[in-house]
Amino acid sequence: MADDTTKPTIHTGGCLCGAVRYTLTSEPAMPMVCHCKHCQRQSGSAFSTIVAVPKSDCSVSGDISSYIDTADSGNMITRQFCDRCGSPLFTLSDTMPGMIFVKAGTLDDTDGYTPQVHIWAKSKQGWVETGEVPALEGNPG
Ligand SMILES: [Zn+2]
Numbered sequence: 001m002a003d004d005t006t007k008p009t010i011h012t013g014g015c016l017c018g019a020v021r022y023t024l025t026s027e028p029a030m031p032m033v034c035h036c037k038h039c040q041r042q043s044g045s046a047f048s049t050i051v052a053v054p055k056s057d058c059s060v061s062g063d064i065s066s067y068i069d070t071a072d073s074g075n076m077i078t079r080q081f082c083d084r085c086g087s088p089l090f091t092l093s094d095t096m097p098g099m100i101f102v103k104a105g106t107l108d109d110t111d112g113y114t115p116q117v118h119i120w121a122k123s124k125q126g127w128v129e130t131g132e133v134p135a136l137e138g139n140p141g
């Protein structure tokens with residue numbers, strides 16, 4: 001994946017209904033799985049899959065709504081989702097203001113997605129196996 005750094009990579013994605021579309025102009029970094037209870041509730045699933053890019057490398061079209069959440073860590077988190085279908089799309093953290101965290105399941109092409117770390121493993125659902133991938137009890141910062 002990192003063998004052709006001269007070629008610009010464009011990753012696209014969007015919500016379920018298609019009203020929100022986004023383009024990432026840099027390679028998504030920090031592929032991680034978050035097992036915090038808030039991600040479980042927001043996704044209605046066992047965890048959320050996330051990648052990060054600099055905010056300036058993410059352009060979004062369509063109407064998104066925001067929910068200001070206080071994370072388990074105590075940090076302020078802005079969770080953004082499609083106005084129409086409710087798909088969770090982005091998370092902004094006040095601890096990393098230059099970055100935007102993208103719900104990796106909304107990428108059009110998830111073939112290259114391999115998580116490098118599990119976070120908030122202390123609230124991980126019991127049936128989920130993390131295998132060889134490092135698992136942190138809390139937040140990486
Ligand atoms: Zn939508």
Ligand SMILES: [Zn+2]
Nearest residue numbers: 034035036039
């Ligand atoms: Zn989480």
